[in-house]
Amino acid sequence: MKTLPVSAVYKLIEPGPVVLLTAASAGRANVMTMSWHMMVEFEPPLIACVVSSANHSFAALKKTRECVIAIPSARLASKVVKVGNCSGRDTDKFARFALTPMAAEQVAPPLIGECFANLECRVADTRSVARYNLFILEVVKAWTDFKGKQPRMFHHQGYGRFAVDGTTIRIPSKMR
Template identity: 50%
Template sequence: MAIRRKQDFPVHQVRRYLEPGPIVLVSSAWKGETNIMTMGWHSVMEFSPSLIGCVIAGGNHSFELIRKSKQCVINLPTVEMLDTVVDIGNCSGADTDKFARFSLTAQPAEQVDAPLIGECHANFECRLADGKLIGKYNYFIFEVVKAHVARSPKHPKTVHYMGDGQFMVAGEVISRRARFRPGML
């Protein structure tokens, strides 16, 4: 897999990539250790500040890295990376350096200490905005503070998890822009 060259992207527009509901890879760092986990339970919560809510189960090795560092990067993989996405979810950062094992490139982020995954289509640098629901629901509310997106393709083939080992691959993109009332886009 090749490293994708990225450009800056407005943080208040990350819904473009996250609202359709793709599986993402969450990278984290704490005291010299890094990790990657797969995540499917996330949603946009606000445009500005750019808030993303997500569940990170306590059993994940990443849970403590993210809880303690109060940071992560949400990375957007595409279908060419699907086997890697599955394999990342199959092993634990407790005994595996996932960047090394899966030959992924850790690139420095700008606003956080967690690394970007170079091979992903997009990288969203996040800081914990509200941790009040971590205890009860493992629910983290992050603010996206910096976004990087590859110039092409325009419509990346993201993968969307359905459970039971099945993934839906992003299909045709159609516009209904002309049908929307202004202000409702």
């Protein structure tokens, strides 16, 4: 074995698929790319996510305490990376990247029509926001738009590298 710089550890532990987060404030919606998130509870479903205070969506999420997590398939990977490489401060990302905003049922930020799943969320806990920019979100409504097999997702591995889901295996377990 060889030594790995601790600054590279995140490339091994990325928690889940790359997703899009929508937030809205003052009647204007924004979308950002996010890969730092994880499930923290089954019921109610709670998701922890890091949204940098440098991101345009941070202020809207902190103020309105609601968002949508939209889960894209791997076929949208290039577009999703481009969404993450520009700022909503000066760009209407929905228009620029031809994303379809759809009305959510319980929150103001829009769903994204091109994504196979959308999770309407409300902020449940902000105790770690000041120190870590970590929000705990409660999923209050979930939507899917796929038939049969779940679309393949993609995962960030750092510095422009991504892995795409492969074969799904089932192993009997007493857990859910």
